[in-house]
Amino acid sequence: MAIDSHCHLDDAAFAADRGQVLQRARWAGVQGIVVPAYKAAYFARLADCCAQPSSLKLWPAYGLHPCYIHEHSEVHLQELEHYLESSPAVALGEIGLDRYLPALREPDRWRQQQELFAAQLQLAERHRRPVIIHARHAYAEVISLLRRHRPVSGIVHAFNGRPEQAYALLDLGLVLGIGGVIAQAQAHRLRDIVRRLPEEAWVLETDAPDMLPYSAYRRGWRRNEPVLLYENARLLAQALNRPLRAVMAQAEQNTRRILRLPAQC
Ligand SMILES: [Zn+2]
Secondary structure, three states, X not given: OEEEOOOOOOOHHHOOOHHHHHHHHHHHOEEEEEEOOOOHHHHHHHHHHHHOOOOOEEEEEEOOOHHHHHHOOHHHHHHHHHHHHHOOOOEEEEXXXXXXXXXXXXXXXXXXXXXXXXXXXXXXXXXXXXXXXXXXXXXXXHHHHHHHOOOOOEEEEOOOOOHHHHHHHHHOOEEEEEOHHHHOOOOHHHHHXXXXXXXXXXXXXXXXXXXXXXXHHHOOOOOOOHHHHHHHHHHHHHHHOOOHHHHHHHHHHHHHHHHOOOOOO
């Protein structure tokens, strides 16, 4: 059994065949999927997607993603709080900082990103919710804001930082989301880091429809989906030199602990 701790199942890329996508995942043994948000305009779509009857458990998370900083406003923060209070949100996410694209590094945008991230961390504190964090080219700043507004727990999704950053995040009570990055040929550093970490330190994710593992692309896949969680699990098991089943079970247990999900779906 397995949990995909990060998949944008509400995305338009799944509009035509979401039922089949879920069925494929279920057949393969995926038991549940955490579906993080990225902007307020799609909160209702996300709630609706997760409320549909399904053979899998779908857990929504709500948050304002740093890459859409130009679209967020004060009203959206209030809307976010409303969703946290009134819907079964398992976490606040995805939230964080991104300095990868020049437009996101522009001084005003960068300041807005930091303010929004801090405001959402405060919401997480107030509502005692775990966080799902997006960090790209901004680990130092993410860590320093997390030290100021400590979340109860959380996941740093698609972790691709340095060893000391991984340890700092673990110290803050977070775990690392392992997904598409480990499938990249140049992921030596990440494989090296996970080998040294305790087995409570990671969870598995796909980030579908993005981050299609290259091995799946070679076999003809053109869109990532939750069934490909197994691809990432296989690569993580290889890096750890442990049986696939043990890695899947450990990742599931870690996800349930961090997001405080019930022991059984
Ligand atoms: Zn994502």
